[in-house]
Amino acid sequence: MSYTSNGFTDIKFHEEVLFERSRPGRAAYSLPAEDLTGAEDLLPADLRRKGLDLPELSEIDVVRHYTRLSTYNFSIDHTFYPLGSCTMKYNPKINEKMARLAAFANLHPETPLGYAQGTLKMLFDLQHMLAEVSGFAEVSLNPAAGAHGEYTGLGVIRKYHQKRGDTKRKKVIIPDSAHGTNPASCAINGFEAVVLESGPDGKICLDCLKGMLNDEVAAIMLTNPNTLGVFETDICAITKACHDAGALVYGDGANLNAILGVARPGDMGIDVMHFNLHKTFSTPHGGGGPGSGPVGVAKHLVEFLPNPVVRKEGDRYVFALLKDSMGRVRSFYGNVGIALRAYVYLLELGKEHIAEVAEQAVLNANYIKAKLKDIYNVKYPNDTLHEAVFDDSKLPNHVTTMDVAKGLIDRGYHPPTVYFPLIVHGALMVEPTETESKETMDGFIDALKDIAEKAASDPQSILNAPTKTYIKRPDETLAARKPVLKYGGEK
């Protein structure tokens, strides 16, 4: 098989929006035959709605509709999906099977604790395992996603300073390479985000940081390795400088896959970190979610974790409420169904294989970087771990990163993350993860080489890409200018 297709062809069925399949009188539901005459009178007339506009379909309409829609997606199970910073590793099938066990899926969150000990034990043990791999004292599984974890972690930091009466601390330092969620999470926590410019090597400049630290700084929010894939070699000095100035260190766990089983953020002096179970711990991305963003904290911050926490009392698992908690961050106890998948993944990895995750992920990323660095520029080449950030500066004929992305789709690969991090102009951020084989990456490398060659010899072929997909280069400006956000919404 060659790069030209990755086996990708264009067999697609046309499919209308669901409402266009609707025919009056069709039904796909199955409910007990029952006379419902008069049932509506159980509700006062002024509490009844007027009409309800939902489609009317038969079961095969619904099944065929969603089956056809699914064929319009690229997914990990189709092909290489090296979306940088998203850790698109393989999602094990056993995870899905276990999450669907009736004993877990049908357990109601208000079940008396004595009848829910299986799930509570699972949650407690997962908290413990996550704490063990990250070097933190305790982990809360409450947050629903990475950004929600950031929100929660910053809330813990706010509470910590509040309790000490240190109310002047309103600023959070954030490197310019950070995810956009970092400053947004600060804003909704009432903190002011202050930007720290990256040094010439893409890392945090320790002296610049020291110059910014004062008694108004609540924390620094950093990602390590950062979004360039570069490890902050001064990490221990950075955390010490912050602590000396009375500030805490928030670690964005987006890139934990780079060091999983090899080193622990807690040991580096990081005080709070969120995990992304949908990245590092193999739970599915689900087309955008549900994720899970547990928060781990060092010992001095345990009392500020969100409520409730799962604890063990004797041989019984219970929920406890912390007096100084940063508060409740959602309903019930987190995305438990997602936590369960991560738990199953950790059971399978075990002590024996946990370190191989980071080792193989870093090997794969460095292999891609080595093979492509002469063709695609790497602005920050040193000390990179699990991802490689290229750019389009070496490409001729005005071929840009966006064109490369579309060219990759034609060659059967999901594009990398593009135009992020912002400090690399035209960034192409490639994160292969540990679950990809050498020949998969060789195919991808050949595809990127082919695109660079065509950019020189036949640029129009790249500027025209994609040609094999169902739709081609949608007009995003039109979508934003006249938003049509629902069927029939043009009116």
Added chain:
Amino acid sequence: MRYLPNTPAEVKEMLAAIGVNSIRDLFTCVPKNVLLKEPPALPAAMSEMEIERHMAELGGKNEGAAMLSFLGGGCYRHYAPSLIDQMLLRSEFYTAYTPYQPEASQGTLRAIFEFQTMIANLFSMDVSNASMYDGATAAAEAVMMALRNDRKKRTRIVVASTLHPHYIQTLRTYLEGFTGEVVLMEFDQQTGRVADRELAKIDKDTVAVLFQYPNWFGVIEDIHAIAKAAKAVEAWLIPAVIETTALGILTAPGELGADIAVGEGQPLGIPVNYGGPGVGLFTTRTDHVRKMPGRLVGKTADREGKECFVLTLSAREQHIKREKATSNICSNQGLMALAASMYLATMGKEGLRKVALTNLKRRDCLVKALAKTKAKLAFTGPCYNEIALKLPMKADAVIDKMAAEGVLAGVPASRYYPALDDILITATTEFHSCADAGRFATTLAKVIGG
């Protein structure tokens, strides 16, 4: 290790291409003092069969999952057509990510567009976003949106005390970062709804009015009176619907003139999953669309003029606006939104109405069966599928005794209202038969006397 494909020979070739001798040479940038000498102390790796055995054993300790359950209180077990889970297992959906590349993600994008359509129609609102984490965070985000955009910069947030306690607690947490104070409207001990006199708390300084219907006790608020009071002072009217199947029959938020309406999509074909994942619902009016949090999918055309779908209005979002974004949310509950879409597509308008009517009937069944017991209806307000029961003894004790008989009786109101220790909140859905209601009544009679 089955998830790690590279063979030792391939690893060697790759190391040679990189120009290092060993994998550990790639980690020289990590300070030596923090490199682990031994891997973290996890349990020994398990094979697939061992995992299945382990999980079956663990599942055996969740007796509650298999018991006859009348638990509700914000999370409801309903009929879920088989096609939903079968289709959710299409890994083209579940192993894809956020649709950043529209040409490679039209499946996800179209599914979200249809979700937005069906949720907007269910709520009778102009527009829905691509979903939020859950109902509680959706409600908190709605209040933050009102605070940010209120022209008069008002800060008083009037909240029904009958809103799910987790929602009130979550809102209080989110408000730590904002200027805004919560004023609770107390409920009437007779009706179980917000007391009429409490509506006076909605005054000219009020930015938003947040309430749930049916409320946490299962009672449907005097929704028209609350709406009227909010409109009179031009406060943002924010109803929350958690038991969303009720909207098969119940007045929709849009019909009340809601400015923002939020809810929980779990009842729409999603398992209870010990409380998560479900899916948060967030809808608003067209004129507020650029102020709303969360992802949005819009219709457009491709370069050949073909209808297609893209993520849109992202200028509101954090990857562009950073600290000035409308929210920090950067994802949605994609797969759960897909499940809710499939549910609504399968039920259709007729099916959802039948589900709602069946819920009304089942509750009626249970009310009749309970006539023979010493339990009384705690409140007089109209209900959908829940009953707050006033018991002649502490609800906690009744719950324990009924559980010993294999019946999960409901949620004790004392969990959040310690004074209401004799009130039990019991939910019936179409999932129960009238015989199940009979068993509930018989078991209850055995515990409290018939």
